[in-house]
Amino acid sequence: MAASAKTARWEHFEHAADIGVRGIAASKAGAFEQAALALSAVIADPARVAPLIRVEIECEGQDDEMLLVRWLNALVYEMAVRSMLFSRFDVAINGSRLRAVASGEPISVQRHRPAVEVKGATFTALHVAQGSDGQWTAQTVVDV
Amino acid sequence: MDAKRLIERGPCHWELPATGMMRVPVAVFASETLLRAMDDKSVEQAVNVASLPGIVGASCMMPDAHWGYGFPIGGVAAFDADAGGVVSAGGVGFDISCGVRCLHTGLRRDSVLGVQAHLADSLFKHIPAGLGSTGAIHLNSQHMHDMLTGGAKWAVARGWGTEADLERIEERGQMLHAKPGAVSEQAKKRQRDEMGTLGSGNHYLEVQEVTQVFDAVIARAFGLTLGDVVVMIHCGSRGLGHQIGTDYLSRMVEEAPRHGLSLPDRELACAPIRSDLGQEYLGAMRAAINCALANRQILTQLVRDVFARHLPAAKLPLLYDVSHNTCKLETHVVAGHKRELYVHRKGATRAFGPGHADLPEALRGAGQPVLIGGSMGTASYVLAGTAASEALAFSSACHGAGRAMSRHQAKKTWQGAQVVDELAGRGILIRSPSARGVAEEAPGAYKDVTAVVDAAEAAGLALKVARVEPLICIKG
Numbered sequence A: 001m002a003a004s005a006k007t008a009r010w011e012h013f014e015h016a017a018d019i020g021v022r023g024i025a026a027s028k029a030g031a032f033e034q035a036a037l038a039l040s041a042v043i044a045d046p047a048r049v050a051p052l053i054r055v056e057i058e059c060e061g062q063d064d065e066m067l068l069v070r071w072l073n074a075l076v077y078e079m080a081v082r083s084m085l086f087s088r089f090d091v092a093i094n095g096s097r098l099r100a101v102a103s104g105e106p107i108s109v110q111r112h113r114p115a116v117e118v119k120g121a122t123f124t125a126l127h128v129a130q131g132s133d134g135q136w137t138a139q140t141v142v143d144v
Numbered sequence B: 001m002d003a004k005r006l007i008e009r010g011p012c013h014w015e016l017p018a019t020g021m022m023r024v025p026v027a028v029f030a031s032e033t034l035l036r037a038m039d040d041k042s043v044e045q046a047v048n049v050a051s052l053p054g055i056v057g058a059s060c061m062m063p064d065a066h067w068g069y070g071f072p073i074g075g076v077a078a079f080d081a082d083a084g085g086v087v088s089a090g091g092v093g094f095d096i097s098c099g100v101r102c103l104h105t106g107l108r109r110d111s112v113l114g115v116q117a118h119l120a121d122s123l124f125k126h127i128p129a130g131l132g133s134t135g136a137i138h139l140n141s142q143h144m145h146d147m148l149t150g151g152a153k154w155a156v157a158r159g160w161g162t163e164a165d166l167e168r169i170e171e172r173g174q175m176l177h178a179k180p181g182a183v184s185e186q187a188k189k190r191q192r193d194e195m196g197t198l199g200s201g202n203h204y205l206e207v208q209e210v211t212q213v214f215d216a217v218i219a220r221a222f223g224l225t226l227g228d229v230v231v232m233i234h235c236g237s238r239g240l241g242h243q244i245g246t247d248y249l250s251r252m253v254e255e256a257p258r259h260g261l262s263l264p265d266r267e268l269a270c271a272p273i274r275s276d277l278g279q280e281y282l283g284a285m286r287a288a289i290n291c292a293l294a295n296r297q298i299l300t301q302l303v304r305d306v307f308a309r310h311l312p313a314a315k316l317p318l319l320y321d322v323s324h325n326t327c328k329l330e331t332h333v334v335a336g337h338k339r340e341l342y343v344h345r346k347g348a349t350r351a352f353g354p355g356h357a358d359l360p361e362a363l364r365g366a367g368q369p370v371l372i373g374g375s376m377g378t379a380s381y382v383l384a385g386t387a388a389s390e391a392l393a394f395s396s397a398c399h400g401a402g403r404a405m406s407r408h409q410a411k412k413t414w415q416g417a418q419v420v421d422e423l424a425g426r427g428i429l430i431r432s433p434s435a436r437g438v439a440e441e442a443p444g445a446y447k448d449v450t451a452v453v454d455a456a457e458a459a460g461l462a463l464k465v466a467r468v469e470p471l472i473c474i475k476g
Helices: A028-043 A064-082 B032-037 B040-050 B109-113 B116-126 B141-157 B185-191 B216-222 B238-255 B276-310 B389-393 B407-413 B416-425 B435-440 B449-459
Strands: A009-014 A019-025 A053-060 A084-094 A097-106 A127-130 A136-143 B007-010 B013-016 B026-028 B055-069 B071-079 B086-088 B099-108 B204-213 B228-235 B270-272 B318-323 B325-334 B337-346 B369-372 B380-385 B429-431 B462-475
Touching (some): A019 A028, A028 A064, A028 A084, A028 A097, A028 A127, A028 A136, A053 A064, A053 A084, A064 A127, A064 A136, B026 B040, B040 B071, B055 B337, B055 B389, B086 B337, B099 B109, B099 B276, B099 B369, B109 B116, B109 B204, B109 B228, B116 B276, B116 B429, B116 B462, B141 B185, B185 B238, B216 B380, B228 B276, B238 B270, B325 B389, B380 B449, B416 B429
Antiparallel strands (some): A019 A136, A127 A136, B007 B013, B013 B026, B086 B270, B204 B462, B325 B337, B369 B380
């Protein structure tokens, strides 16, 4: 993981019809990992998802915010076509390029009890920035 | 929002005059109570839409309008390609051609109550619902191409439903000018195993009873009488539509400067209708409309198969099928002149009035059925399009109740099991793979659908025909 467990965290935030995902960490890559965990938690409890299968993901964006949207959408796509849920993310960002390994397992409706499917990441409340305390925040609203 | 900013134009009809960058006014259709409850962000979005090139008439907000992505959900906007008009992926949404269809059953409440639990279990077993469910249908690339061009017509030709169903679907079941080549391989891959699935979130299948008839003449034309049992299906174009929305939203954001579009909000991303990107999006979106129509057609056959097992006397002809996330080329009379316009309806239902040539003969005298889904514990409504709706909002009406509370808050407020038990106590059987999903969709998380349809009727957008209440709800 790119950020220490001590500072890295994720949370959901309010949106009228949908839900916001926010990752906070000491590095940009760490914030992207935490935002991905927040995305997973929209669907099911990540603690119940074993990181058994590794999936490599690469994407590009013209700026950090577009990169976050592309990253979350790449995860939505991989979850959909592989019928998987993810619970662990290792992200490296180099300029406009992101390379990552997402680890998870096939969906079990019985065990994971997925609540809702994510249709895609939007540009609403989209924000990637480093705060004055040095912490990075990566957030957007996802359509469910 | 603050009503003082608005000019009252008629019953439940308000106008925010064009100022600044706005090219047209915003028209809001709502009662004062609904207006007060509307968030300022949704109005801000309608104002932004009013500033887009080529917009005609007004940027409209339906009574159920709320904060969306670029466009408000419950937004209607029409664009003239000859005047530099644009098409917007956000103005259609991620769930392209999400919609509602209503089936008659020919049954009365009592005959369904006798088998209610068995019917609920059987529908839940045979209708794939929720994340992780797949259908029994797997499309190869030729079938995918045929489905994306053929829509419900393709599904009927393959044995899901009957020819008679087609005339009761917008576009007669097949959206023309679809371009499967403009649909990414990723979008097609997402759809390979998802035909005939309900999805999740606010999608559902309900068995409902007609509990009130408001307009006996139109109700008769629609084949609805008090105590009748109907089935309503609410779902869309599944993974294919979601991926098309994702693909084109990004491309429109990136290419906006190239088209000289200066956007107040990145999510307003759009492309001139007369541009390669605009045409590609329209072709892909029309393919997604066909996907949604085919999906609801397949689900219809699955429902018929289940009913045949439990209630063999039941026949389930289609009342009508509407889509509420689309952009369609339509002819409308604006200020006395016929114009060809690209009408975006994001969370809004087309509502053609009596006599419209696109309506099947049996419904032409009554107007188009407008199907409004409520929340699972309350009610849904069948409305009819009016002639007046064309001048007011390009023949459009509301689409549902609209959320009053976020999913986040709903999850904290209710437990899924408690919601299921409470509704069972009122005779409504819920079947869902996810307790949390049920909590997030709790009836209390939605606005009052009755207030929404009352406002639509008072404004003249549509006429109330019948109220239906659920007996069974299969929740994705």
